[in-house]
Amino acid sequence: MNFTDFDFDQMFSMSDETNPLMMLVWILPIVLFVFYGQHIQLLVTSGEIKKGIKKLDGFRTNSKKELIDYVQKNISSTTDHTKKIEQFLDYFTIMPVEMDPNGIVDKVRHTVRSREEYTRNHVKSISPELSEIEISRIQTLLEIASSLQMIYKIVNHMFLTAKKQKNYPLILPVQMILPFLMEHATAMNAAIPAFKLGQPLGDGIGPMVVGKMMLNSEKEIISFQTVLAKIEYHNRKLFLLKAEGPGSTVGRPDDALQKIVDNNKIDAVIMIDAALKMEGEDSASVARGFGAAIGGIGTEKFQIEHITTQNKIPVFSIVVKQSVKEAITLMTEEIADQADNVRSQVYEMILENTTEGESIVVIGVGNTAGVIQ
Numbered sequence: 001m002n003f004t005d006f007d008f009d010q011m012f013s014m015s016d017e018t019n020p021l022m023m024l025v026w027i028l029p030i031v032l033f034v035f036y037g038q039h040i041q042l043l044v045t046s047g048e049i050k051k052g053i054k055k056l057d058g059f060r061t062n063s064k065k066e067l068i069d070y071v072q073k074n075i076s077s078t079t080d081h082t083k084k085i086e087q088f089l090d091y092f093t094i095m096p097v098e099m100d101p102n103g104i105v106d107k108v109r110h111t112v113r114s115r116e117e118y119t120r121n122h123v124k125s126i127s128p129e130l131s132e133i134e135i136s137r138i139q140t141l142l143e144i145a146s147s148l149q150m151i152y153k154i155v156n157h158m159f160l161t162a163k164k165q166k167n168y169p170l171i172l173p174v175q176m177i178l179p180f181l182m183e184h185a186t187a188m189n190a191a192i193p194a195f196k197l198g199q200p201l202g203d204g205i206g207p208m209v210v211g212k213m214m215l216n217s218e219k220e221i222i223s224f225q226t227v228l229a230k231i232e233y234h235n236r237k238l239f240l241l242k243a244e245g246p247g248s249t250v251g252r253p254d255d256a257l258q259k260i261v262d263n264n265k266i267d268a269v270i271m272i273d274a275a276l277k278m279e280g281e282d283s284a285s286v287a288r289g290f291g292a293a294i295g296g297i298g299t300e301k302f303q304i305e306h307i308t309t310q311n312k313i314p315v316f317s318i319v320v321k322q323s324v325k326e327a328i329t330l331m332t333e334e335i336a337d338q339a340d341n342v343r344s345q346v347y348e349m350i351l352e353n354t355t356e357g358e359s360i361v362v363i364g365v366g367n368t369a370g371v372i373q
Contacts, residue, residue, distance in 0.1 A: 042168045045175050049159050052178050056152040059189040063145040064089065066192045070141060074134050075127040088122055089146050091115075109299040119143070133198065136225075136247035140195050140369075144188050151185055187325040194330040195248055200370040202326040202335050206272040207242040209342045210364030211373040214240045219373060222259055226251035227373050233347065235356040239264070243368035253294070253363050254303035260361055261307055267358035269308055269315045270346055273365035274335075277321035284334040285321045286342060288349070293317035294365045316349055318342055328367075 068082055093115050096107035123138045155174060162171035194201055214229035222228040229240045239260050243251030273293040277283060292304045292315050308315050320338050350360055
């Protein structure tokens with residue numbers, strides 16, 4: 001086609017007809033995003049959060065039902081304890097003021113232990129025929145149900161507040177922390193059957209290792225729900241500590257260590273515990289370290305560090321890596337299979353870091369549900 005034959009009038013005519021439409025197609029989304037982008041994002045995010053809240057509501061309802069069923073099944077009384085249990089689920093703990101940090105650990109320990117004692121007494125008041133093992137299981141189920149209820153209430157409150165005010169930035173924190181909260185809530189919900197049946201948990205690998213070490217040895221209760229056994233190994237004296245099984249308890253290893261150190265010269269402390277694995281790490285992998293390997297709110301860790309620092313006692317640790325779910329649900333075969341390996345490493349660590357005639361405290365840290373000694 002010859003250039004001179006091209007119809008420029010037709011081209012400009014087409015351009016005049018199509019350009020406004022194309023401009024509208026491109027500009028309209030920009031205008032919508034500028035004026036309504038926050039609202040659109042709020043709607044999309046709200047849908048995701050609603051699904052999470054619905055799951056959390058199901059978890060808290062299920063945990064309460066499982067708790068009530070367990071209580072009714074294990075007592076002969078015909079009394080309905082539903083109302084009493086529901087009242088406890090809304091109990092809360094107010095931590096001490098932190099304006100003056102001096103002595104804050106003692107205050108927190110007192111508050112937490114007062115709550116634990118109240119919970120035990122509350123469970124005992126349901127029925128005097130409950131055994132110590134059943135009391136510990138019910139106490140744990142109460143804590144799970146209470147925690148799930150609190151998580152649901154907090155997430156639901158933040159979501160409804162943001163929705164009420166149509167405030168998208170306010171909903172961002174919920175969106176960011178929700179996956180982590182859901183991971184923990186899902187794990188707690190999945191842990192209920194194991195606690196009800198008294199089965200070993202992933203977190204019980206420490207007590208399992210020490211429990212095997214103290215088999216066929218004389219045991220004594222040295223502190224609240226904490227067992228001590230003394231054995232000899234290659235001319236070394238070992239003080240073995242674990243929570244008293246097979247009830248659902250972590251004991252009080254800090255109090256036990258204090259009593260041992262008060263009456264004996266201790267040359268080393270070795271702690272065995274479960275540890276959260278990083279993404280990409282293999283479950284049930286074993287690692288050695290230095291320092292107090294113990295979780296919780298930090299009061300027991302502080303006390304153990306204080307005792308060992310005052311007495312210049314080195315603290316060694318061995319941990320078995322696992323996920324949040326693996327830690328508080330039925331112990332997997334891979335984790336259980338590491339018990340003998342960890343025990344061998346404990347003995348190896350003793351020979352490497354101590355000499356004949358010295359004394360070592362070995363502490364199996366964790367919930368000892370389903371693990372005897």
